[in-house]
Amino acid sequence: MSPLPPSEASDTTRDRLTSLMKSEATAAGFDICRITHPDSIPDAPAHLQAFLEAGRHGTMTWMYETRERRADPRLLWPDVRSIVLFGMNYGPDNDPRALQEHPEKAAISVYARNRDYHDVIKGKLKEIATRFAARTGADVKVFVDTAPVMEKPLAAAAGIGWQGKHTNLLSREFGSWLFLGSLFTTADLVFDEPEVDHCGSCRACLDACPTDAFPAPYQIDARRCISYFTIEHKGPIDKALRPHLGNRIYGCDDCLAACPWNKFAQAARELKLRARPDLEAPDIAFLLTLDDKAFRSFFSGSPVKRIGRDRFIRNVLIAAGNSGQSAFAPACLALLDDASPLVRGAAVWALRCLLPASEWDDLRQSRGEDEDGMVRDEWTIEEHST
Incomplete structure (x- = not known):
């Protein structure tokens, strides 16, 4: 043109x-x-x-x-x-990566x-x-x-x-x-000069990525990015990547937070962009209980709401499975009967991570087959998802 x-x-x-x-x-x-x-x-x-x-x-x-x-x-x-x-x-006003030391809490990206x-x-x-x-x-x-x-x-x-x-x-x-x-x-304005690259030899952001989402400097593969999987991806999350999500349930700030230039950063001045106290480190146990109405109410006005309750609970279940805390098992067990196949499948994975082998085998035996001997849909989804 x-x-x-x-x-x-x-x-x-x-x-x-x-x-x-x-x-x-x-x-x-x-x-x-x-x-x-x-x-x-x-x-x-x-x-x-x-x-x-x-x-x-x-x-x-x-x-x-x-x-x-x-x-x-x-x-x-x-x-x-x-x-x-x-x-x-x-x-x-703090390093968001510190939340990884608290597996009972959920990590929501700073922007949300x-x-x-x-x-x-x-x-x-x-x-x-x-x-x-x-x-x-x-x-x-x-x-x-x-x-x-x-x-x-x-x-x-x-x-x-x-x-x-x-x-x-x-x-x-x-x-x-x-x-x-x-x-x-359409107005003619005075143009500013472009900024130059100040990264130098630093690769802190690349090394910080939990899932190796950067094939090379200045390149990203969304198919390995936690933000992509927890926000944009609609289906089951790749099983090989799930352990690397930790307690990140919506987005990921690791590559951003790792940058040395943040030493000059300031806390947000705009009040609407400062973290709500109840979203800084919400309890995974609480989030697992959210039905659609409660989800929409709790995240009213938040970008989290746009992914919908089912995708959100999928993410929380993965965080629960990664936590190593057996106290989450009852809530995960209740979600085996959720209306969403996506949620049921993630609940299976979480329980497999949280339960001792003997309890897992007993659960699978008790729920794995219906009266016709066919594997229930949530188990099927989990076994065939990648």
Whole structure:
């Protein structure tokens, strides 16, 4: 697609509009705002195609279906002249990996411990867009991770940070903990310089991954990523990977938390992004009791709710199985009669981990066959899942 013709906007006008945009960002509570042009990520199409051809997107078919628009902002909106990237710090006040020392507790990714950031960020972007459009007459569109926009490469091109060896965005000021949003506009703004890579020879993030999800620096295979399995994957989780999940029931922060640049990070200022006390380290025993109504109520407003109760309980059952705590066995046993085959299958696996061999054999014998001698569905699912 050919670029738009050069703008006749004066330098003074561009400076004024840019100053307006950045002052609006500060007023809305964003920690950083930078601007780039629509053609600033020329390598993105090739990198995305290689990722997809290798099958590293797993079951996220939407990435393949939107690949052309995702790789080229002008295909998403031909009239765009400037792309504004916004960053909001969501840093925790402690190292989230410390929770791995408490197997009776469940680990929820830092980003999901309070309000859904999509709602928080998009609400603020809409306010900025409305005011900017009213004062300038420019057209605007806002996006927060729900449209085919490659926000991390664009943020690097705009100078917010750089994509580290774990493929996530890093900032010298905020470390690993930045939510991103973007605003596309027809206004001509002053572009910022891109950030350079500051990873050097460090490979802390790569070495921290519990499932070896990085085939090489700057490459990720979602099919081995705990965040992918606990959030995006809808079926049974690969048995070989389950022990490595530990007590991580929604996402994983290990590669993010391992980065040395976090020594400069700060705790989140936005109250809606600070952890709810009941989501910092919830009890696995409690989570195992949640039916659909209780699940929706407990996670109201949280991004956790979007995966649904059945996938969530699947994850909690794996954490229970990994805990080594036999006290969880009664709750797992009750879930053998759950309406969801996915939950029943995970309950079988958890019980196999928690019960002594003799009790496991007795349970299997008592429940493994129905009156016709056929294996019950939950056992079948578990035996044939990978």
